[in-house]
Amino acid sequence: MSLIETKQRLIQALGDKENRVIALSGKWGTGKSHLWRDVQRGAEVDESVTKAVYVSLFGLREMGELKLKAVQSAMSQVSEKTAGGERIRTALRGAKKVLESVHKAFSALDEIALLAVPSLLSEKLIVLDDIERKHEKLGLDEVMGFIDEFTTQHEARFVLILNDDQLSQRALWDTLREKVIDHEIRLITTVEEAFGIAKALTPTRYANAIEKASTTCGLENIRVIRKTIRAVNQILGDRNLDDAVLARVVPSAVLLSAIHFKGLNDGPDFQFVLSTGSVSDWAEILAEKEKDPDTADKRKAQWRSLLEELDIRSCDEFEQVVVDFLESGQFDISAVSTIVARYAAETEALKARDAAHRYMRQLTWDTDVDEAELVEIAKTLVPIAKHLDAYAVTDLSNAISSLPGGADSGNAIVQGWIEHFRTLPHEGSFDEDLFNRPIHDAIREAMASVEAQARSRVTLFETVQHIVKQSGWGTREELVMKTATAAEFESQIRSLSMDERAFFMRHMLRMRIQRGNYDSHFGTATERFTEACRVIATAPNSGRLGALIRALFKNASLESELDPREPGPGTMVGE
Structure with missing residues (x-):
């Protein structure tokens, strides 16, 4: 259920007074607390919701601490000129008189508050958050007893916010669902919704590029996304970067941040990403082709597919700087500036690579575009293909030439590349590709000709x-x-x-x-x-x-x- 749908369901559940205990469950970091605050501020709910008592159980060791935090939350209404505020003030005055009648020393606020708990929380809506993060000394059965007491004896209602992917003592939680919870609503936040919340809380000038990479990575944990945004902001600073440069630096920065902050489900590690496109990586790929894939091979194939989706073909010193920053919290600002400046100088090449990647992706996945239109789009690649390497040009030309009527554009891309290649200075040494990637015959002949000329010199x-x-x-x-x-x-x-x-x-x-x-x-x-x-x-x-x-x-x-x-x-x- 999406965030918008869940919000409406929660409002409906709160409106039904028969629901004494409502559970809002979902994965950690998907926006449950954010959703509750959004509902609480809305105009669709009554005063019991807007004045709800909120208690986080994070680190609480005993019931006394839980009750005290509940009272502190309720006491925030004491100064308000409302019926609820007057009830709280009356309860506190009564508790103080009872304690002082026993002994004058009993005037401390904590003792007064604890004695006044039933009166303070009577008929209140109580929100218990971070239940799975309570201290192990505070038993779940004690929390269940507290809920049962106040729902049955004091007409209180509860909203339990549960990170059910981090719950221990599964049998007890099943009991909680069976015997305590009247209505459970599960939040499944979409990656787009999660990024929208994170962006609102942590602004960035690189929002579009980060969102694209974050969505590709499937990040749905708002805390992880916010940390990722902050990391990108710190690394890139306030630079006004071209889209082609952003397409080069943001995807790897987002992926590495997501790995570091554990936001990926069974994702790669730093070493796998950093070795992408290296000799060892290609050697491993070739070796895997010679045998039946095992579980590890299949996982790596999924990781490579993710990297391909992000258009991360290889890594250089930029990715190493990102990893160093994530691991140490420090990085060389001058090194980042130098790297980004170099990328900016290579903008045309980056734009060409990005355009070629988008075209190949469209050719593969966009089945709504007919072949004639794909041939027309291919013509726009002819002037920029000279900035690609020989292997990318070969792949692009072969793909375009396979389309009906695409041979001319495919050939034009190759010939344009060769004409540009001949104008460049060369040492004349074009070592054989270690990975046996295909190369167009015309390009191979051009390389051989240049090599022969250079060799004579x-x-x-x-x-x-x-x-x-x-x-x-x-x-x-x-x-x-x-x-x-x-x-x-x-x-x-x-x-x-x-x-x-x-x-x-x-x-x-x-x-x-x-x-x-x-x-x-x-x-x-x-x-x-x-x-x-x-x-x-x-x-x-x-x-x-x-x-x-x-x-x-x-x-x-x-x-x-x-x-x-x-x-x-x-x-x-x-x-």
């Missing part, structure tokens, strides 16, 4: 320098080394400066000594290097360069490799 020295400094290599480095001829090695050695030559010779000799580690990647590169050195060292009038090479090979215990020999098959010396 990269020297052997630059390649070796990259391998050493990066402690690794990619496709570009492998291709340069595999295709290098002995003549190219010779030319490189002769053209280097003193420091460059020392660096190049030292590391090429190391590769030659450890060629078992390199030959599978670089082919015969170290052999071509040795051939080039042999040509220089054995040439007439080789001079000091020849002497240097002979000394280096001798120190490396490789001097025999400089001995003259007949060119073998495939040798490229002198080419």
Whole structure:
């Protein structure tokens, strides 16, 4: 039952005097206390409701504390010029006279109040909230006895506000429902209603973006939503951010906050979210495809579906800053500013990604839109698709091309991307995708062309320098080394400066000594290097360069490799 429907049912139940004990139940944080206050302030109820005695049992250890809090609530009406207020004042005066007749010391307010409880609460509507949060020393049977006494002997009525998802002693609660409660109303607040209440209590300039993410996460606990709003407000401050930037930062901030404040039902943990889109994440996805899914795999599949709904494809330092803030309560404001500024600079790319995500979602789920309209919408993506990565463009193009009449738009998206790609600076190394994601043939050809051009501009020295400094290599480095001829090695050695030559010779000799580690990647590169050195060292009038090479090979215990020999098959010396 929604909030609006529940409110009307509660008003009707309160209007029926036969309902001596009414229970308003539901999950923790879904707005039951808020609903009661809303009803109490309304014009549809009588004075017994507007002047109800409210008691929170949170932390109460004994019945005396409960009664005292009830009296304190009732005494708030003493100064009011009403019949109820006059009745309370009369009860207090009578209680004081009784106590003082026994002993003059009995004039303390607490003793007076406790003695006056029956008179003070007679014919009152008493609201008991937070019953499940009472101290364990205060037994539920005592609370039930209190309710029974005042309903049967003093014409009181009760409203019990119950968080039934947190109740212990289930058998006793069943007894409460069976023997005490006359009418129970269960509140099921929608996620939209919960956010509406939270937003009214905790304003934010990012309300639309937070509501979208909160609704996707299914957050229905108002306390959790308010904490989430406060977290987003603190992290983002009062920045005037573009919608595309908000679409990048708010969903992950909301999700991580919901995880931290335990607002998700069987949701992921921080580590799962932070690793999204990483090599380990993709490796796990590929491994899961090779076996029948178990319970853990199915849970992770649901988590990935949630992340996809939120359009969280990968995480970077922003998500780490959010986690640090949630765990410590502190964060680096300058770091957030730097990250958000970078996102703002990448606004066009973020807008393109958001538009592509919305289109793919519409293509999948909006069955009310016909295919012709989807093709027309696809045309609007052609100018912005250049800001996407090659894999996203491939997916988008394939999806659009599968529509009747969509081939032209799908092809235009690819061609527009390629034209933009060719205008950008490239190092020329496009490593193979570790996850075997599909890539359009035309895009692959464009990448290969750019790679070949860049490779022709990269020297052997630059390649070796990259391998050493990066402690690794990619496709570009492998291709340069595999295709290098002995003549190219010779030319490189002769053209280097003193420091460059020392660096190049030292590391090429190391590769030659450890060629078992390199030959599978670089082919015969170290052999071509040795051939080039042999040509220089054995040439007439080789001079000091020849002497240097002979000394280096001798120190490396490789001097025999400089001995003259007949060119073998495939040798490229002198080419």
